[in-house]
Amino acid sequence: MPDVTGADTEKRVAAEAAAELVEAGMTVGLGTGSTVAHLLPALARRGIGEIRCVATSVATEDQARSLGIPVEEFSTLRRLDIAIDGTDEVTPEGWLIKGGGAAHLREKIVAAAAERFVVIADSSKPVEALRGPVPLELFAFGIASTLARLGDDVELRAVPASPDGGVIADYRGEIGDPAALAARLEADPGVAAHGLFPPSMVSELFVGRGEAVERSSIGA
Numbered sequence: 001m002p003d004v005t006g007a008d009t010e011k012r013v014a015a016e017a018a019a020e021l022v023e024a025g026m027t028v029g030l031g032t033g034s035t036v037a038h039l040l041p042a043l044a045r046r047g048i049g050e051i052r053c054v055a056t057s058v059a060t061e062d063q064a065r066s067l068g069i070p071v072e073e074f075s076t077l078r079r080l081d082i083a084i085d086g087t088d089e090v091t092p093e094g095w096l097i098k099g100g101g102a103a104h105l106r107e108k109i110v111a112a113a114a115e116r117f118v119v120i121a122d123s124s125k126p127v128e129a130l131r132g133p134v135p136l137e138l139f140a141f142g143i144a145s146t147l148a149r150l151g152d153d154v155e156l157r158a159v160p161a162s163p164d165g166g167v168i169a170d171y172r173g174e175i176g177d178p179a180a181l182a183a184r185l186e187a188d189p190g191v192a193a194h195g196l197f198p199p200s201m202v203s204e205l206f207v208g209r210g211e212a213v214e215r216s217s218i219g220a
């Protein structure tokens, strides 16, 4: 049964607005999640002509291919014109928490490669301050020692390993200053990626509110 809740409509309108940004000849990063699931049919319907896409998850890759959107490995492209992805939370400053779907490592690599990173969301995603949890991807090598260093605030998530072999976990402690927490997590050699995305990585935010889309420019 299709989900036709208000949130689903908001995801769809935000995704459809973002799909309009894609033009023939562009290299495009495709995010992961239920909001991106609306982006892909919107892109396919536009029949834009030749675009080159990379996907941040197997689910996105499969859906894109089923709609006739070409997806290639992210190995030779040095940069992307645009990446479009959902988020779990976004603050007024543009800090994101991503990784509810455990794709945050690839999502961050794709966002970092993009000239323009556009975040699409329903109206439940904007928050005054990040609440968490913050998704983590940990290297399997030395996992017990990594968990011991990170402490009791980190819990393993009962999901399969990532496509890159990483162990998915969540940081459930205080967030406080997201930049300080991001730096702390990045300082640990066992942390492959965390789901805090800084405003400098985000170009624009499209939030669906009812049938309307509220657009704002962020850091980059």
Ligand code: 5RP
Pocket (backbone or CB within 6 Å): 031, 032, 033, 034, 035, 036, 085, 086, 087, 088, 097, 098, 099, 100, 101, 102, 103, 104, 107
């Ligand atoms: C996946 C993500 C998603 O973009 C995030 O969880 C939002 O998902 P949805 O669009 O289903 O609300 O970061 O790792």
